[in-house]
Amino acid sequence: MSRRRPRPRPAPRVDRGADLHVHTTHSDGSCSPGDVVRAAATVGLSALSITDHDTLSALDVARPEADRLGIELIPGIELSASDDGREVHILGHFVDPDDPDLCEAAESLRRNRQERLDQMVARLAGCGLVVDPESLRRSYPRAALGRKHLADYLVRTGQVATHRQVFARYLGDDGPANVSKGGPTVAEAITLILNAGGVAGLPHPPYDFSLERLASYREAGLAALEVDGPGVDNRRSRRWREIADRFDLVPIAGSDFHAPDRAGRWVGAIATPADDLNRLRQRAGRS
Structure with a gap:
């Protein structure tokens, strides 16, 4: 008996915003690029960014379906980086998926x-x-x-x-079978994204993240901060938005979708409003 391929569960309809943090089978997601695009169309999103870990390969697969359904597919990636031995992820949006340095770095990370x-x-x-x-x-x-x-x-x-x-x-990070990833520094990851014509953002900032560290990322070229995502309550979201304003960072949001069985993390469950998406687009010089 064949195993059915998982499909994203539709989220409640959103006000035609953008889910800027979605994963597919090309990294650690369980749904295909085409499936997540169709899910985005089902919930009424105007834009979607596939941000697979350290790879851009899903974009070519997803684009024909996005064009067919009228969904703006924003080229994205989530790069693995290191900061004093701590693993940090950096989102890149509006990147050139054919940029040679970014492609080479992604291949090295793979x-x-x-x-x-x-x-x-x-x-x-x-x-x-x-x-x-x-x-x-x-x-x-x-x-x-x-x-x-x-x-x-x-x-x-x-x-x-x-x-x-x-x-x-x-x-776990301190588990006996874990091996640290290594990879570029945060500043190097940000530079790769900037040189590929993209905007660098920090996803899912941890509870203990210091403003001093954020300031150093901003100095390196960070331009966006994920202020809403899975498990982020309204109080924390407001706090991160205040911090984004203080550091002149574009507030972004996304579902961090991986699989349809994770409650509250369906494609479009959390989205970036159109105004903030336009600000992000302007930072990338795509307005």
Whole structure:
């Protein structure tokens, strides 16, 4: 019996804004590029940005469907970066998907992901867990494999009960099987995005993120801050918007969509209003 491909669950209709943070099967999402575009059209979005981790490959696949449905497809990426040993993600919007330096950096990050995956598989074996790399790749043929895929595999094969337990026991940042990603510094990631004609933004800022650190990112060229996303309550969202105003950063928002079974994280569940999207477009010189 064939396994049905997951499809995004429709979110409540939004006021034709833009979901600027969406993942597909080309990184760690469970839905195809075409599926997320169709979901965006279903909920009435005017624009969508696929921001897969360290790859731009979904854009060519998604564009014909976006053109057919009249959805603006904003070229995007979520780059992995490092700041004093801490992993930080940087969003890029309105980037040139053919920019050679950005493509080369993305390919290098994908190679690093593969080397990291092999090391984590070996460490999991040392913890008494078995991962068949070939089986894992067959399950996610287009994805840039990482911790989420390993967690999925361990749960699916019955070796660990839940994803939460996988990360708590083995693959969390301080877990015995985790391997740090490395990659460019935050400033280098921002520069790559700027040189590709894009706008750099900080997604899902953590609770303990300092304003001093944000100021250093702003000095490096950061131009946007994700002020609303999954798990962000109204008070925190207002606080981040105030901070965005203080640092002259464009406030952006997105669902951080990965899979249709995550409540409140469907395509279009959280969107950037048209006015803020226009500000972001102006920062990219696309007005």
